[in-house]
Amino acid sequence: METTDFSQPIRQSAKGIIVIFVFNLFKFFKKFLVFFIAFGIQVIRKKSFGGVTPTMMYLGLIAMLVFLLIFAILKYLNFKFHLSKDDFHLATGIINKDNTIIPKSKIQNVYIKQNFLQQLINVVSLKIETAGDKKSEIEISALDKPTALLLKKRLFNKISVESEEVEQIETVEKQNIFFRVTPKRLLLEGLSQNHFKSFLLIVTFGYGIYNESKDFLEALELEKHVEGIVNLDETDLFNLIITNVILVIAVVLFSFLFSVAKTFIINFNLEVVENQKTIEINKGLFNKVSLSLTPSRIQNLVITTNRVKQYFGLYSMSVKQAMVNAKQQKNFKIVALEKDQLNYLTNKLLSDYNREGETGKPQPYFVLISALGMLFFIVLANALALFLFGIDMLWINVIYLPFAMFYVYFEYKKSYYIISNNFATLGSGVIDTTTNILETHKIQAIKLKQTIFQKRRGIASVVISTASKSVTIPYVSKSEALSIYNFLLYKVESQDKDWM
Amino acid sequence: MNFTNLEIQAEDLPKVEELVLKPISKSYLKIIALNKLAIYAALIGLVFGFWYFIEKEDNIQFNLWYVLSAVLVLCILNFIISVLAFKKRAYAIREHDVVYAKGLIVHSVTTVPISRIQHVEESRSWLARYFGLATLKIFTAGEAGSDLSIQGLPHLEAKQIKEVISSEINGNN
Known part of the structure; x- marks a missing residue:
């Protein structure tokens, strides 16, 4: 491997011009597309519009492209970066020169990404994130992969690497591909997802399209046609029901397909690489991403599964880190893990994780609140059904009521908490089974919450906040809540451990 | 349920419930009152404004006194709650x-x-x-x-x- 010298200011790969050009072109068209279409159609139709002939328009378009290309080339030429002993230097700007210096110790995350275009021309982009506001991100959009990897390694190395010996030790560093997802497991993962969400999404989407195209349909006089079908005799009521059933099945199938496709695109070739200190996640079909996890920065672990997934042995783990923006946070999710892989990973990320300690359940008050919520939902749904379809629709309660009972039952059943010496483990979920784990020394604040109604019953909730997420232990007895409160505070304040 | 299986006895930990919290300054109640009154005045002004515009149209029933008293009752309730809640700060x-x-x-x-x-x-x-x-x-x-x-x-x-x-x-x- 040809080693790149980062100590001298260098440019990115020349292919960067293409990336910058296409990116700007895309951005440009996104902004002015409507305008262009409107203007273009006017010009082509009328041969001339405000003194602009089609030829002039095409010439203008070409000039625009050339301008963007020159802009991209200039931007490329003026984009130089290098590494000094402790800092990363970046010089940008065509007219206004910017010189950015980031101390290596302040770098929070380094991502390697590859979108579709970058995959085609075989370059990757490297993103450097620092703590603080979102604008402090730096993206180098075209590097060949070995250079990017080397740069990433150098950025994380706080002590500058000068001698070649160290270099060699680095390359020898154990890289163990710990987990690689198989297509079969991804398929199972996609199929066994909670389809309610995608179902609802598709229904609303379909409804939206129907509403939008209503006028259009009317214009085509389809409405009459449809009405003609609907208003046929009662013998055709059966047909109508069949049509509806088929429609529902089609939507369900579609939402299945949607879920599977989504799972495949996001998690294609998902790979978890175990380094000495960090864990690396690589995944994606059109947008390849490569992310590193640093155990010290992890705030919460969220493990989700459900009945069906449990049967197939599929577990997902989301890692919530501090100082990561919301968009990236989503990417820190590993799906389709097996049980022992999950346990291994949990132990790697949280050393000595255990669930010692008594398992606590919320008070029966939890059921009351949950049932009240469901009751509200059912009343609302009934009112809506009555309003829209008349008294006949009340039979829908035959479905609602058992569903509501199951919902409340499972919600209570799956809710629990374990406060052990160094960890707090919380269970929740209805259809999904969610396990939330956090280390007690990473707590940022604790809150005791009690409504005026709970006061009489002596019930309270505890909200535990870390730097990335707040979790709630719902509706425990006041004394229990206070003892959890005091214990966790004691844990945070008595140890002199850093939260990051 | 308590944490008896842990090495620290829960009873020995410093207790937040035994802490005597200090109330915030009494004058802050005045600020709350002034802020609230400004909001109420704006609300009532809004009702009158609405009434003024809608009065001219005959087909809309709008009883000023009903709406006004409803708003007033809400404001008074809100005020009482704010004053009581003040003591909790x-x-x-x-x-x-x-x-x-x-x-x-x-x-x-x-x-x-x-x-x-x-x-x-x-x-x-x-x-x-x-x-x-x-x-x-x-x-x-x-x-x-x-x-x-x-x-x-x-x-x-x-x-x-x-x-x-x-x-x-x-x-x-």
Whole structure:
């Protein structure tokens, strides 16, 4: 491997011009597309519009492209970066020169990404994130992969690497591909997802399209046609029901397909690489991403599964880190893990994780609140059904009521908490089974919450906040809540451990 | 249920419930009252404005006195609750943490360990300046949920607390 010298200011790969050009072109068209279409159609139709002939328009378009290309080339030429002993230097700007210096110790995350275009021309982009506001991100959009990897390694190395010996030790560093997802497991993962969400999404989407195209349909006089079908005799009521059933099945199938496709695109070739200190996640079909996890920065672990997934042995783990923006946070999710892989990973990320300690359940008050919520939902749904379809629709309660009972039952059943010496483990979920784990020394604040109604019953909730997420232990007895409160505070304040 | 299987007895831990919280300055009630009254005045003004516009149209039934009394009752209820809730606002600074309690209908007691505080801020609106009060804002690294904002502290005290916490944070580094 040809080693790149980062100590001298260098440019990115020349292919960067293409990336910058296409990116700007895309951005440009996104902004002015409507305008262009409107203007273009006017010009082509009328041969001339405000003194602009089609030829002039095409010439203008070409000039625009050339301008963007020159802009991209200039931007490329003026984009130089290098590494000094402790800092990363970046010089940008065509007219206004910017010189950015980031101390290596302040770098929070380094991502390697590859979108579709970058995959085609075989370059990757490297993103450097620092703590603080979102604008402090730096993206180098075209590097060949070995250079990017080397740069990433150098950025994380706080002590500058000068001698070649160290270099060699680095390359020898154990890289163990710990987990690689198989297509079969991804398929199972996609199929066994909670389809309610995608179902609802598709229904609303379909409804939206129907509403939008209503006028259009009317214009085509389809409405009459449809009405003609609907208003046929009662013998055709059966047909109508069949049509509806088929429609529902089609939507369900579609939402299945949607879920599977989504799972495949996001998690294609998902790979978890175990380094000495960090864990690396690589995944994606059109947008390849490569992310590193640093155990010290992890705030919460969220493990989700459900009945069906449990049967197939599929577990997902989301890692919530501090100082990561919301968009990236989503990417820190590993799906389709097996049980022992999950346990291994949990132990790697949280050393000595255990669930010692008594398992606590919320008070029966939890059921009351949950049932009240469901009751509200059912009343609302009934009112809506009555309003829209008349008294006949009340039979829908035959479905609602058992569903509501199951919902409340499972919600209570799956809710629990374990406060052990160094960890707090919380269970929740209805259809999904969610396990939330956090280390007690990473707590940022604790809150005791009690409504005026709970006061009489002596019930309270505890909200535990870390730097990335707040979790709630719902509706425990006041004394229990206070003892959890005091214990966790004691844990945070008595140890002199850093939260990051 | 308690934590008997752990090495520390839960009874020996410092207890937040035994802590005597200090109420915030009485003058802050005046600020709350003034703010609330301004909002109520705006609301009532809105009702009158609405009435003025709609009066000219015959087909819409709009009984001014019903609506006005409904709004007034809501305002009075809201005011009573705010005054009662005011008594619930209390705070305490312990050796290792800051405790703040508030809320009547949803009462909450939040504790932020001093070692987790990122920075402290003291801000004063012009009304607060007039009454010699200040708001102490405590920021942690967490989401918005874990930040504290203690309103209605006497200015001098807010300043002192800020100094104490700041020196504590810097001392730790």
